[in-house]
Amino acid sequence: MTNAGSPTPADTRRDFDLIVVGAGVAGLSAAFYWLTEVDRDARVLIVEEGAQIGGPAIQHTFDVDGRSLVSPGGAQELTFPSAFAPAVTSALSTLGVEIDRFYSDTVSTHYTDQGAEGHGYAFAASVWGRSHLVAHGRSAVADFADAPIAPRAKAEVAALVSEPTDWLHGRTDDEKLAELRGRSCDGVLRDFASLDDDTHRFLRYSTSAQSGMTFDQHPALDAALIGYLGLDGIGVRPAGDPWAGLTRTGTRFFPHMDPPIFRFPDGNATIARAIAHHLIPDLFDAATVDDRLTAVMSVDALDRPDNQVRIRLNSMATVLRHDGADSVLVTVDGSGGATRTYRARAAIVAAPARAATRLVPELGQDQQATAACLGRYPIVSASIAFRNWRAWQSLGISRISWPGHPTWQIAGLEFPVTIGAVTPSPSPDDPTTATALGALTEAGTDPATGAAAGRRRLLTATARHEISAELRGLLAEALAPGGLVADRDIAAVRVEMWPQGYARYSTSRDRPGDGSAATEAKSRLAAGVGRIAVAGVDVIDHPFLDGAMESAHLAVTHLANGGAGR
Template structure:
């Protein structure tokens, strides 16, 4: 496998001169230079997402109050609009500004990553000479029919046809291949490596067409789980439990379940104290509330289908969970970039862009009205005088460890809202305090390029919930073929396995503390730690005669999102924080709040319309 290649690159033996442009910790596939794709971030494997170095300057600012960035070079660049943050919201802000004010308006988008899209990032794996496309973060356009007219018009204008997914998404792939939802119990936590053909939760229902449990009765499923006899009895008690066991009058049930804790229900009503059962329960909500179920009410646990609540459909026929480009919402980000910078790629609509090679050299070309400057962390944004009647804003950013300054008539801050008080000078104290209260939960999507999926097929695994592992869910990628891209057909063909990790902190600790602890733990790990974890996870789950990690795994990309899903601050703090300030307005899905692509676009529209 590419392991030798990867090791060589990690060790630096094959690092070409141009590799110094890559953030440390990123690996350049061997064939990229030959292909002329050396500046093509989606094909980098290793530590990605918020890749090493991406947040270094922001952390120096936020954690150490750094203000001395050396001599600032004042560039002779002046823009109608500077956008801070090149995610879906920032790109949409650039789009709306041009649409409202004219395509000749000069716009600069600054982002700290080496790729555009924010959370909407594309991963590529080259396996057996074939390029496999997948998503490294933001995954699916959720319920597009519920989108505002603003969002629907934008999607249409950039060439995203959400009805196309009705045929592009192979709804019978899982059924045809008899791939279902199972649970993997690992030796380290549960004492034995074992796959039980039952999901014990509703999470796999998110994958359109996934074959859900049902193969085993509750009794048989509980009997197979590697727990003590007492633990198995308690598990069966939870599976057969239900709200009818609560001694609450019918009319008061809703209030009761919304105000009482799920873990108290498990412990006090169902008598659970077995650590294995509690662990299964804790991890059964995955990313539903950005926390483990230890922080959920009974009502929330029921809604997300946590352990003990029967699987139920997540989306109806009208809103299938299928609006998924092969690269997830990076397909939308790419379509936006194509709209803003025509020469960046060939293709008349989002589908035609799926296989189109983006020329990153076009992103920051001075001849284009819109420029996207990557690897650029904004550290200071300040008005040239009194914010109320100043005519320009100065924007300082760090690129290649050097400080630069550009001028703008207007600025949209489309970055993480909690960073804004560290960046924007002179904000009213109440607004700054409100912005500081906004937060995000950590998430991790690891994508694994596999030479085949024979072992998954033989084990009949479409998705494996994994309550003992760092990645609580392992799944076959979404079966989408479009724009000339073909999803894997036969179990002997290469494929991508997605591994989803929602890191939690100490059981029962407040959510913010859990995010912080989990974030630091996540960032303290090296690529080798993740590789070891993935090796033992897949190796323990799949039979040795069918799966050999060194033989079958070609590449690994670990997308770490230390600042992942938006979690709004308390009370009105989100709205207080997003108020316009002079010539500066605030976008990003944090400013709604809502961890949703549609929200990111709506917030961009609002922010552009609030500009002076």
């Protein structure tokens, strides 16, 4: 029986045990955990508004001059895997994803052996008036003498890069932590250093690509823990208990500072593809992670009527509500204008939390308010195919950052890991890929306001063309001194735009009214209502792949134990 006054779109209802809204890593993981821990015979429907699985964990492939290339289309790495929750570690093991393999499969000396170990600081003409590249190797002091910045800033920036300063020298560790707590990265430098305005401009977006927050928004305490530029000289080391005031992520990472080597050739697409293949066994003609890396997905297999798990792409869930105490209904608008309603025992919203305010009218007012303020940081990512990387080698670099640039902040050549048939480009004369990343949160305001401004930019009709052209121009400008001719040497640029990119997480700098939500409020939202739960990085307060998987496990466990009251 339907609730009175709630018309049902005309179509055949089909029963499922679980309906999941969203086919990103959280949604795929929710189906995985339901089948492995609740009911291995369950029928599951996953509804995805977009045209692909994985959310930002997608794969790009190129064929350049006869060489097949694989690259991350979005999410790129497994961050500090020794900090993963047991449910995540166990799932990855079941899926055949071996974390320890990177200690042997990563070719750590690949670029060093070929003279491209350094980092290039590329001053963009659009930001600084003229272009200039400073190539900094590990063994030399960075030379910013010709950089287009103020004379005093040249020495200050060189010191930031080559000889980090302890701005809190002379204080005890407890005194240093007290000064860091509650300040932004930029706030520490303004309060305890006297630096040129150009030095602050150099650092303005230096944390953006990693967190979504600009240097004047990012919490100093977490930055000091990770060792971000500008605060990497403050001599407080992780020891004892986690520092009071760290974010949930910082607290988790505190004793787990693994090396940055855990990255598949296609980034976290490997994880998404592994989960999807577990759910739909004939999705790939490949049995292992290695073979699946270059296998073609059988898209037709996603939504076959006889599948135990059906993944329906290009379909938008519009309403999710209860139909009695132990049943939920979801209305779905599919391609071609067809509208259908499906019934299940339970449902999980595994999409940006704001979707819950639209989908689930039964949520409480406090839950609705929490979801409404969880707009994410807008980010852009790109895979670039090069016909060769001679310009990079000539400059002695494998990574680039663009100081002060409000759109694109970092880029780097393909991660040198050998997995299956995918190997690093053997020489600078051979084709390769690079990835670029940027966050568009505006500086000079609170994170919520800055993120909203960036999202508005990404949603304009001309954004993709402008941002793609901007990246191509930045690469051409930065690498021209090494001999790059963009029209000749850049084979392809594929840009992905993520208005709802990095999840916003709670920090010690949050203030009432600034659009933030406490961890406890996010947990109440995750509990949902009745047989409906919410999963994803928004509600776990840990915006990484393992957070998405862990939140899915929590949602499944919650529903399996009876769910929330109504």
